[in-house]
Amino acid sequence: MINFQYARATDVADALRQIEADPAAKFIAGGTNLIDLMKYDVERPLRLIDITRLPLRTVEETADGRVRIGALVPNSDLAYHPLIDQRYPLLASAILAGASQQLRNMASTGGNLLQRTRCFYFYDTATPCNKREPGSGCSAIRGINRINAILGTSEACIATHPSDMCVALAALEAEVHVAGPAGERAIAFADFHRLPGDTPQLDNNLQSNEIVTAIELPAQGFAKNYSYLKIRDRLSYAFALVSVAAALELDGGRIKEARLALGGVAHKPWRKSEAEAALRGQSADAATFAKAADLLLRDAKGFSHNAFKIDLARRAIVRTLTQAAKGTPQIQSSKKVR
Ligand SMILES: Cc1cc2nc3c(=O)[nH]c(=O)nc-3n(C[C@H](O)[C@H](O)[C@H](O)COP(=O)(O)OP(=O)(O)OC[C@H]3O[C@@H](n4cnc5c(N)ncnc54)[C@H](O)[C@@H]3O)c2cc1C
Ligand code: SF4
Numbered sequence: 001m002i003n004f005q006y007a008r009a010t011d012v013a014d015a016l017r018q019i020e021a022d023p024a025a026k027f028i029a030g031g032t033n034l035i036d037l038m039k040y041d042v043e044r045p046l047r048l049i050d051i052t053r054l055p056l057r058t059v060e061e062t063a064d065g066r067v068r069i070g071a072l073v074p075n076s077d078l079a080y081h082p083l084i085d086q087r088y089p090l091l092a093s094a095i096l097a098g099a100s101q102q103l104r105n106m107a108s109t110g111g112n113l114l115q116r117t118r119c120f121y122f123y124d125t126a127t128p129c130n131k132r133e134p135g136s137g138c139s140a141i142r143g144i145n146r147i148n149a150i151l152g153t154s155e156a157c158i159a160t161h162p163s164d165m166c167v168a169l170a171a172l173e174a175e176v177h178v179a180g181p182a183g184e185r186a187i188a189f190a191d192f193h194r195l196p197g198d199t200p201q202l203d204n205n206l207q208s209n210e211i212v213t214a215i216e217l218p219a220q221g222f223a224k225n226y227s228y229l230k231i232r233d234r235l236s237y238a239f240a241l242v243s244v245a246a247a248l249e250l251d252g253g254r255i256k257e258a259r260l261a262l263g264g265v266a267h268k269p270w271r272k273s274e275a276e277a278a279l280r281g282q283s284a285d286a287a288t289f290a291k292a293a294d295l296l297l298r299d300a301k302g303f304s305h306n307a308f309k310i311d312l313a314r315r316a317i318v319r320t321l322t323q324a325a326k327g328t329p330q331i332q333s334s335k336k337v338r
Helices: 014-022 034-039 074-079 081-089 088-098 101-106 109-114 165-173 273-277 286-296 308-324
Strands: 007-008 024-029 049-051 060-062 066-070 175-180 183-187 211-217 225-230 242-251 253-264
Touching: 007 308, 014 024, 014 049, 014 175, 014 211, 024 034, 034 088, 034 253, 060 081, 074 081, 074 088, 074 101, 074 109, 081 088, 088 165, 088 242, 101 273, 109 165, 109 211, 165 242, 165 253, 242 308, 253 273, 253 286, 253 308, 273 286
Parallel strands: 007 049, 024 049
Antiparallel strands: 060 066, 066 211, 175 183, 175 211, 225 242, 242 253
């Protein structure tokens, strides 16, 4: 038994005061990832600061037509919220592709962003892992790396970010709002998560004394032509081998605007401006989609067990863009379950 203290924060200022006073502490929201990591002895916080009572549970439209999502909105409430279901169905679809109904009921929006990798070795404290213990080595590079990354990897780490929700947020160009001792700041979603480089212990650019307060979505929701496709080993309750979020704005058969993000392939949701530029102004057909897929995967590199992901991703991109263009999005099997 490893002892730790538990305290409840009353508001954002109180949460910030508590984390500033004890840098070895951790915020806890739904606990669906942090508690597992503590049980596996991967995380050893000396103090948990429970933030579940903070007033960050609303989804509301802002005066300029954006939508602000509180960091503590549970994943299920978010997916079924009318504003999200109707204006941002890509986000709703990605959330419903993740975890199980029970987990989605507990998991928070902020926690989903900050969940840690599912690399087998990260959870196995008997093996070297640079993310868990910087400088110890990476067991996955020459080990069982079927679920690991094919893009943006480094010699120090080939882990992926496991979230589905974040892939849709990347495609929608959301903003992450955070508060810290210096006040509030907004981080573009593309700049929130990091590539591993030589500091794989850092998953994102949030400082340890900051708290995520909200996510903001731009007004453009791509509600007509979108699709989220998740390829995994089991139809439910499994993380993505590859996932694709596609959103298009069409003008007849031509693409006016395009967003394309991949999950399950890198340390962060993977986008490339050249791939989206190759879609804009083009006819929405298989040849255009294949070209965008090639550009998005241009720098992909497979390891001993995951090279199959490159071809899988290429085909998944073409299929997802085809679904988006036709207005026939992938239906998640959990869509009707509440
Ligand atoms: C069996 C299983 C299957 C799963 N399958 C999927 C899946 O298919 N797809 C998917 O996307 N996810 C999946 N998940 C992951 C799940 O979505 C995450 O565990 C969940 O979103 C984390 O949210 P939480 O509120 O429980 O976070 P917690 O566990 O409470 O916290 C996670 C981390 O975030 C930090 N944190 C939480 N909130 C804040 C905040 N507001 N500000 C700063 N730091 C914060 C905590 O300190 C901690 O480090 C699965 C989880 C499990 C256990
Ligand atoms: S890929 Fe990253 S998380 Fe996995 S063993 Fe290597 S360093 Fe650790």
